[in-house]
Amino acid sequence: MTTYTTNLLDFSSKSAIVTGAASGIGRACARLLAHAGAEVVALDADAAGLEKSYAEVDNVTTAVADVADLSRVQAAVGTMAFDVALNAAGVMIRKDLTETSPDDWNRVISVNLTGYFNVLKAIAPHMPDGSAIIQIASITAHLGYRYPAYSATKGAILALTRQLARELGPRGIRVNSISPGVIVTGLNDTYFADPEHATPTISQTPLSRLGAPEDIANVALFMASPLASFITGEDILVDGGLGSTAHF
Structure with missing residues (x-):
């Protein structure tokens, strides 16, 4: 019996949780999973x-x-x-080392890292064999960046x-991450509305555009899937190829 690609992208028998789902990447992911x-x-x-x-x-319940x-x-x-868990909640404080206060540091850590831990701590014990965890990282994890x-x-x-992939693999749970490049969201849309900021980034991106949450x-x-x-x-x-060329 042939299994068609469209069937493999059918999530009608699956449940998912998406954090940071009120806007940006989280919202786009939640809506696409619901559409599937x-x-x-x-x-x-x-x-x-x-x-x-x-x-x-x-088919979306809000929490x-x-x-x-x-x-x-x-x-x-x-x-x-949950069959799918997607960690996308995040905050950004645009300050360099000298400007970053301990409160700034702790707030970013508490949402962007401890928040991911909290979600997985709550749901991973109940995830079934064959489920998937997806974490939103960033191009900044790969390149020297200013924040x-x-x-x-x-x-x-x-x-x-990587650690959770090894720990949860024997249970049939896959754990991967996605590192977005420059994606226009509520975190940065005002910043990139200014051509002075957008144009240099676009010029360094081989596909010649900024990314979208979709x-x-x-x-x-x-x-x-x-x-x-x-x-x-x-x-x-x-x-869009930015990591192959860019030096922030």
Whole structure:
């Protein structure tokens, strides 16, 4: 019996959780998984953003929680058994080392790294054989970039992904990460609306454009699907080729 590619991208019998789902990459991933048929829990601290993003999407349930708070994450997800978990919650503080305060550092760490740990701590014990965990890292994990707190968390996500791939592999759980390049989201849309900032980045990108959240969601759908059934512990750079040429 032939298995067609379209069937492999059918998530109608699957459940998924996406963090940072009120906007940007998280929202694009949650909506694409829902479009593919999954029952999706969209989790974010932004209640208004969640309501706006999913008011007309029947197979998305919203959950309000700050991923930095393990007890709130646990209360939001209970003992649900998710087939797909996608960690996308994140904050960025645009400060260099001398400007970054201990409070700045701790806030970025608490969301971008501890938040990922909290979500996986709450749900990984209940994930079934054949499930997939996808973590949103960043091109900043691969290149020297100007924001130390943000870059440090994204580099740590790569290490965490590799470690969990080994730990959870015997249970049939795949763990991979995606490193977006320059993607226009709510974190940076004002910044890149200025041609002075956008033009140099576009000129260094072989595909000659900035990325969109949907570019990342498309790869996430592949990584969550049986098409990627023999891939774990890997990071996919989705950057239009920027990492092959750029020096920030």
